[in-house]
Amino acid sequence: MSLPKFNFWILGILFFVVLLRLPSLFEPHWYGDEEIYLVLGQMMRRGAVLYRDIWDNKTPILYFIYALSPTLIWAKLSATVFVLGTVFGVYKLSGRLLSAALIGILLSLPILEGNIANAELYFTLPIIFGAILVYQKRSPFLIGLLAATAFLIKVPAVVDFVGLLLAFFVIKLVDEYWSPVRDWERLLTDQIKFYLPILVGFFLPILLIFGYFFVNHALQNFLIAAFSQNASYVAVGSGALSKLSNPLFIKSIFLLAGSVLVAMAYFKRLVAKELVLLSLWFGFSLFGALLSNRPYTHYLLQIVPPTILLGVYIISHWRRYWSAGLILLAIFAWLGKMFQGAFALEPVSYYRNFFDYASERKSWEEYVNYFDARTVGVYQVANLIKEDTKPNEPIFVWGDMASIYVVADRPAATKFIQAHHLTTIDSKNYDLIIQRLLKYQPKYIVVTRPVQFPFQVLETLLMRNYKQVEVVGQMYVYKNTVSVSLPMWTPSY
Numbered sequence: 001m002s003l004p005k006f007n008f009w010i011l012g013i014l015f016f017v018v019l020l021r022l023p024s025l026f027e028p029h030w031y032g033d034e035e036i037y038l039v040l041g042q043m044m045r046r047g048a049v050l051y052r053d054i055w056d057n058k059t060p061i062l063y064f065i066y067a068l069s070p071t072l073i074w075a076k077l078s079a080t081v082f083v084l085g086t087v088f089g090v091y092k093l094s095g096r097l098l099s100a101a102l103i104g105i106l107l108s109l110p111i112l113e114g115n116i117a118n119a120e121l122y123f124t125l126p127i128i129f130g131a132i133l134v135y136q137k138r139s140p141f142l143i144g145l146l147a148a149t150a151f152l153i154k155v156p157a158v159v160d161f162v163g164l165l166l167a168f169f170v171i172k173l174v175d176e177y178w179s180p181v182r183d184w185e186r187l188l189t190d191q192i193k194f195y196l197p198i199l200v201g202f203f204l205p206i207l208l209i210f211g212y213f214f215v216n217h218a219l220q221n222f223l224i225a226a227f228s229q230n231a232s233y234v235a236v237g238s239g240a241l242s243k244l245s246n247p248l249f250i251k252s253i254f255l256l257a258g259s260v261l262v263a264m265a266y267f268k269r270l271v272a273k274e275l276v277l278l279s280l281w282f283g284f285s286l287f288g289a290l291l292s293n294r295p296y297t298h299y300l301l302q303i304v305p306p307t308i309l310l311g312v313y314i315i316s317h318w319r320r321y322w323s324a325g326l327i328l329l330a331i332f333a334w335l336g337k338m339f340q341g342a343f344a345l346e347p348v349s350y351y352r353n354f355f356d357y358a359s360e361r362k363s364w365e366e367y368v369n370y371f372d373a374r375t376v377g378v379y380q381v382a383n384l385i386k387e388d389t390k391p392n393e394p395i396f397v398w399g400d401m402a403s404i405y406v407v408a409d410r411p412a413a414t415k416f417i418q419a420h421h422l423t424t425i426d427s428k429n430y431d432l433i434i435q436r437l438l439k440y441q442p443k444y445i446v447v448t449r450p451v452q453f454p455f456q457v458l459e460t461l462l463m464r465n466y467k468q469v470e471v472v473g474q475m476y477v478y479k480n481t482v483s484v485s486l487p488m489w490t491p492s493y
Contacts, residue, residue: 007097013087029407030403034072035402037117083107083124086125089125090103102308107301120302123153127150128305145205146161148203163282169191172187174267251287279324289303314328353370382403385443393411399449399475414437441487445477447478
């Protein structure tokens with residue numbers, strides 16, 4: 001790898017990536033994760049404090065990005081800007097237009113959910129520029145800041161930095177071992193000078209984030225949501241960590257064994273330092289992407305940059321590294337089996353759907369139904385609520401239809417906007433929901449049926465104080481029949 005000067009061909013690649021992502025700018029409110037982030041963004045713009053007044057289980061920077069302008073077009077545009085930055089960074093790192101183009105394509109196609117403004121599209125940018133600095137062996141404090149940024153977007157992103165820095169350490173250690181003058185004291189001093197600023201750069205913004213939530217009386221909620229519940233979410237289906245059958249334990253063993261083999265190969269001078277860097281980066285990135293046992297397609301976006309860089313490097317040196325290529329192919333086969341049947345939009349039909357709509361060969365309803373047959377109903381329910389409520393009048397949705405909050409542009413009556421938020425945290429939060437519902441007495445409550453997470457007290461409240469006024473698909477709309485003067489939403493503290 002080399003760090004190239006500017007090449008105007010990269011502008012053509014960036015333009016092509018923009019074209020690939022263009023249809024995403026016109027998507028409706030249909031994808032669950034985006035809608036959750038948009039609800040949090042809208043609530044934060046209304047004055048809600050993240051985790052205290054509104055809840056989700058990721059670290060905070062993604063929500064801050066959405067809160068800058070909590071609209072779907074902003075989410076899609078900001079994701080596009082981050083992808084373009086990643087593509088340009090890949091070219092600066094590798095000097096290969098092919099690598100930049102392939103990564104831009106894979107980060108944009110719907111086959112890996114590249115059309116969705118998920119965390120992976122955002123944290124790949126700081127990872128790539130962190131990789132550039134590690135390769136250049138400079139600006140360790142900035143490396144730490146970039147690692148913290150990626151971590152605060154989504155926790156697994158920091159694993160990429162662990163792989164990159166481990167590779168740097170292995171290369172430095174082995175090169176020093178083969179040096180004619182083995183000055184171990186100088187090696188230790190150099191390592192401290194390099195890694196200490198990284199640690200400072202990493203923990204400084206995290207401490208500032210801790211301070212922000214402490215001042216806003218949300219530190220405990222932040223720790224539970226971003227770390228404790230996140231860990232519970234990852235651990236679902238894993239079993240006890242001490243058991244040899246635990247998937248996370250098995251992945252850790254493979255990662256450790258692979259790292260040792262790569263280090264030994266470099267010690268024996270069987271591989272170049274570029275392969276050490278790319279292999280360890282890929283291995284740790286894969287570990288981070290597979291931390292959860294859920295085969296969600298967008299998790300694989302995390303490994304796109306190191307996979308393409310490693311694959312292109314192996315192909316360009318195939319005579320020497322053909323065996324590494326076979327290992328990479330075996331890993332792809334395993335991933336294919338693991339993610340077989342996972343949700344993804346088929347690229348050809350995705351772009352055809354857009355062109356048919358743009359050329360007026362499809363109606364808006366037909367266009368929207370391609371994504372999710374429930375989406376037209378979401379707009380119908382949201383418009384009904386919007387026409388009969390004031391802008392700051394809270395509503396409540398029980399189920400997985402956070403998009404109703406977004407399209408109606410009404411505040412959530414409780415901090416929990418998805419029923420599944422209550423599956424891995426204290427069950428006492430059911431009581432908290434009821435307390436908030438009794439406080440705000442929302443004019444409208446929407447329940448998606450059949451109910452996946454039974455909530456008997458809510459059903460009792462609906463029978464006593466609400467009347468069913470509409471049914472749209474799975475969405476049952478209830479209107480308050482008791483309260484005449486309804487309180488407006490305010491932050492809870």
